[in-house]
Amino acid sequence: MKKETASKKSRNKEQSKQQLLDAVGEILRTKGYSELKVNQIAATAGLDKKLIYNYFGSKDNLLSEYIHSQDFWSNVKQDSVPVLVPDSGKHLSTAMLLQQFDFVRDNAELQKVLLWRLSEPQPFLQQLTENQEKVGEQLFQSIFDPHFKEKALDYRAIMAILVAGAYYLNLYSSVNGSVFCGIDLNTDSGRGKIQEAFSFLVDKTYNGL
Amino acid sequence: MKKETASKKSRNKEQSKQQLLDAVGEILRTKGYSELKVNQIAATAGLDKKLIYNYFGSKDNLLSEYIHSQDFWSNVKQDSVPVLVPDSGKHLSTAMLLQQFDFVRDNAELQKVLLWRLSEPQPFLQQLTENQEKVGEQLFQSIFDPHFKEKALDYRAIMAILVAGAYYLNLYSSVNGSVFCGIDLNTDSGRGKIQEAFSFLVDKTYNGL
DNA sequence: TTTTCCTTTCACCATTCGGTGATTAATGTA
DNA sequence: TACATTAATCACCGAATGGTGAAAGGAAAA
Numbered sequence: 001m002k003k004e005t006a007s008k009k010s011r012n013k014e015q016s017k018q019q020l021l022d023a024v025g026e027i028l029r030t031k032g033y034s035e036l037k038v039n040q041i042a043a044t045a046g047l048d049k050k051l052i053y054n055y056f057g058s059k060d061n062l063l064s065e066y067i068h069s070q071d072f073w074s075n076v077k078q079d080s081v082p083v084l085v086p087d088s089g090k091h092l093s094t095a096m097l098l099q100q101f102d103f104v105r106d107n108a109e110l111q112k113v114l115l116w117r118l119s120e121p122q123p124f125l126q127q128l129t130e131n132q133e134k135v136g137e138q139l140f141q142s143i144f145d146p147h148f149k150e151k152a153l154d155y156r157a158i159m160a161i162l163v164a165g166a167y168y169l170n171l172y173s174s175v176n177g178s179v180f181c182g183i184d185l186n187t188d189s190g191r192g193k194i195q196e197a198f199s200f201l202v203d204k205t206y207n208g209l
Numbered sequence: 210m211k212k213e214t215a216s217k218k219s220r221n222k223e224q225s226k227q228q229l230l231d232a233v234g235e236i237l238r239t240k241g242y243s244e245l246k247v248n249q250i251a252a253t254a255g256l257d258k259k260l261i262y263n264y265f266g267s268k269d270n271l272l273s274e275y276i277h278s279q280d281f282w283s284n285v286k287q288d289s290v291p292v293l294v295p296d297s298g299k300h301l302s303t304a305m306l307l308q309q310f311d312f313v314r315d316n317a318e319l320q321k322v323l324l325w326r327l328s329e330p331q332p333f334l335q336q337l338t339e340n341q342e343k344v345g346e347q348l349f350q351s352i353f354d355p356h357f358k359e360k361a362l363d364y365r366a367i368m369a370i371l372v373a374g375a376y377y378l379n380l381y382s383s384v385n386g387s388v389f390c391g392i393d394l395n396t397d398s399g400r401g402k403i404q405e406a407f408s409f410l411v412d413k414t415y416n417g418l
Numbered sequence: 419t420t421t422t423c424c425t426t427t428c429a430c431c432a433t434t435c436g437g438t439g440a441t442t443a444a445t446g447t448a
Numbered sequence: 449t450a451c452a453t454t455a456a457t458c459a460c461c462g463a464a465t466g467g468t469g470a471a472a473g474g475a476a477a478a
Contacts, residue, residue, distance in 0.1 A: 012425085033245065037465070038466055038467080050468075053468080054425085086361060091217035113330060115382075118324055119384070125385075133390075140391060156396065157405065157406035158409070158410065160374070160403065160406075161406055163389075165373040167406075168374065175327055175330050176338050180369050182362075193365070194369065194370065197366035201367065201410055201413070204413035205409075205410075209409070220443090247435080247436055256457090257456060259437090259438075259456075260456070260457095262456085
């Protein structure tokens with residue numbers, strides 16, 4: 001009974017900070033940003049709320065630190081930098097859209113962050129947005145802009161619509177009745193139709209733009 | 210001083226009910242659904258919050274009654290029932306998308322409702338959704354399904370993406386930094402590019418599906 | 419053992435939340 | 449004028465909100 005059973009009282013500042021950060025993630029994932037309240041966070045972490053102020057200064061600082069500690073668009077960055085892009089990015093565009101479409105569906109936390117970002121203009125969320133834009137800008141400039149040349153902006157506009165559509169459909173289907181334009185987004189066949197539509201639209205864009 | 214200066218104490222049940230309903234609309238429009246609190250509503254209406262319970266029974270009933278009193282998709286219903294559709298709805302599809310795109314931008318209240326619908330599964334919002342689906346279903350069955358035949362579901366999937374994209378882009382630009390995929394959604398040229406993209410995608414859909 | 423330092427907890431604050439019983443006050447009627 | 453009806457207000461409740469000062473408690477150094 002000396003140093004084991006450390007689960008009772010840890011008395012470890014760094015660990016407690018991490019517990020608070022983890023609590024933010026858990027609440028965000030399971031309840032959404034509106035439930036990110038000091039009492040809730042402290043209770044979820046199993047610690048006193050005073051520690052939030054001791055270690056982070058304020059609730060906002062804690063939330064900010066949490067957001068910065070996460071990498072929400074990891075799926076885009078990783079395998080989206082193929083050295084060779086033989087078809088000028090057509091296959092890559094489709095793959096990225098479809099991957100994003102499924103990634104958002106499977107990532108409850110990302111869904112809540114997307115919703116949060118639409119709901120209140122938090123400064124640290126804006127930073128997140130700017131970061132995402134920066135990653136995207138790199139992709140456009142290195143791969144797509146060179147191919148579409150003077151039509152580069154038109155391609156960007158199309159991708160904006162498609163990405164936005166992928167986001168919205170996932171947010172919609174996880175709260176509402178899941179049927180949108182007569183397509184049931186919670187069934188495999190429904191999502192399959194959406195995926196085919198993405199493929200079709202990218203295909204026509206590369207052919208006709 | 211008999212019946213004039215009725216602004217002080219109206220003592221009119223129906224008028225007070227309407228004031229409370231109007232207050233819901235004003236708060237929703239200016240602050241969003243998260244600020245729809247009993248005290249706020251009563252203060253905005255200039256009345257006592259007890260009246261909410263006297264006249265509507267509960268806050269939820271008041272909100273429900275307000276939602277049902279509004280016609281959020283009036284723009285879709287009205288001029289979207291042309292008796293003759295010469296080009297099988299191609300022009301109509303584009304026009305509806307572009308009109309919806311601008312309508313959402315100019316309608317702060319609709320934006321807040323869309324956001325609300327993505328945020329919490331309120332029963333009266335679900336009814337709203339079902340109603341919207343019903344209106345859309347009519348359009349699809351009477352105009353688009355007959356033209357696309359066995360490809361009807363594919364057309365629906367495409368329209369789902371495009372409508373969802375229009376929604377999301379507007380929600381995004383009214384809170385965030387307004388730049389999405391490098392397109393500034395708060396400038397005329399940026400929105401113009403998006404509109405061209407909608408036109409292009411519908412065009413290619415009618416040609417290639 | 420005693421002292422010191424630091425993590426953690428407890429008790430408390432003012433404010434706001436949704437909700438209600440009792441009361442006031444204005445109106446029409448007898 | 450007196451009364452009954454009812455619209456509207458007031459005062460209050462328990463719970464939850466964000467936030468803080470003081471004290472407790474454990475560990476390691478003195």
